[in-house]
Amino acid sequence: MIKIDQLPAVLTSFAYREEYFPELEGMLATVRKHHPAWHLVAGKGPVPGVDSPTFEVASAQDNFLWSLPLSFQLDGSENDWHRIVFMKGWWMAQVWHQSTPASSGIKRVLWLDADGRLNGPLDIEVDAEAEFIASPWWTDSRTPEHEHHICSGLLVFQGHCGGPVEQLIDRWAADCLAHIQLPLSPSPFVPGPLGDQCLLTKIVKNNFGGPQSYSVLKLSYEKYCGVPDYKTGACKPGALVDQWMMNERMRLPEDRNKKWPPPEEERGRLRG
Numbered sequence: 623m624i625k626i627d628q629l630p631a632v633l634t635s636f637a638y639r640e641e642y643f644p645e646l647e648g649m650l651a652t653v654r655k656h657h658p659a660w661h662l663v664a665g666k667g668p669v670p671g672v673d674s675p676t677f678e679v680a681s682a683q684d685n686f687l688w689s690l691p692l693s694f695q696l697d698g699s700e701n702d703w704h705r706i707v708f709m710k711g712w713w714m715a716q717v718w719h720q721s722t723p724a725s726s727g728i729k730r731v732l733w734l735d736a737d738g739r740l741n742g743p744l745d746i747e748v749d750a751e752a753e754f755i756a757s758p759w760w761t762d763s764r765t766p767e768h769e770h771h772i773c774s775g776l777l778v779f780q781g782h783c784g785g786p787v788e789q790l791i792d793r794w795a796a797d798c799l800a801h802i803q804l805p806l807s808p809s810p811f812v813p814g815p816l817g818d819q820c821l822l823t824k825i826v827k828n829n830f831g832g833p834q835s836y837s838v839l840k841l842s843y844e845k846y847c848g849v850p851d852y853k854t855g856a857c858k859p860g861a862l863v864d865q866w867m868m869n870e871r872m873r874l875p876e877d878r879n880k881k882w883p884p885p886e887e888e889r890g891r892l893r894g
Contacts, residue, residue: 715792758841776865864893
């Protein structure tokens with residue numbers, strides 16, 4: 623076993639809506655600080671004047687455009703948030719297929735939400751040759767079934783070209799694209815897993831690809847998904863990843879004027 627910070631990797635994220643642009647830049651700064659050797663792929667959208675949802679994509683090698691293979695327009699409703707989060711599966715498939723395998727033939731791609739912040743190098747211990755997916759998991763006690771689900775603010779995918787993890791990503795991407803096209807309307811919040819992470823959890827729990835075709839590493843929620851206190855802004859003690867939960871401001875139109883999350887310099891103070 624080896625800590626993932628000692629391995630080559632691609633880290634990726636996107637910001638779709640201008641409010642997320644500074645969040646993305648703040649997140650990337652923490653990655654550059656703690657993982658200077660990792661390759662970064664970051665997208666910003668929407669691109670003005672383009673009909674389909676399109677990102678300006680920046681990487682160390684080049685800048686280019688990626689367009690979703692279907693169209694929708696932001697309408698200012700809760701639909702916006704749902705459609706945007708469902709783009710994550712498609713985005714990860716794009717990054718996976720266009721990334722170059724390591725000398726061992728392994729691909730290693732991480733997602734970190736734009737509002738995430740690293741407080742140190744990621745210390746996840748992995749088998750450098752194995753097919754696996756890793757993420758924090760959370761049990762939602764508000765649901766009757768106490769649903770145990772993936773938290774997709776941090777995701778790690780590792781595998782070979784054409785292997786079971788690649789097939790899982792492609793399946794997730796297809797499911798996410800299908801859900802973007804479903805009729806959506808604003809509705810009351812229903813506790814439980816939402817959006818892209820709900821679809822990914824379902825695929826994993828249904829043993830897509832067959833039992834033991836890949837490993838599922840369940841990371842500590844408290845350590846790798848440290849959600850600050852909404853009232854005080856205080857960060858979770860011991861959290862290696864702070865997740866500042868921009869959805870508290872951006873999911874519902876009536877919350878757009880919330881003063882959340884705190885300014886970047888204030889977050890550093892709250893981290894202590």
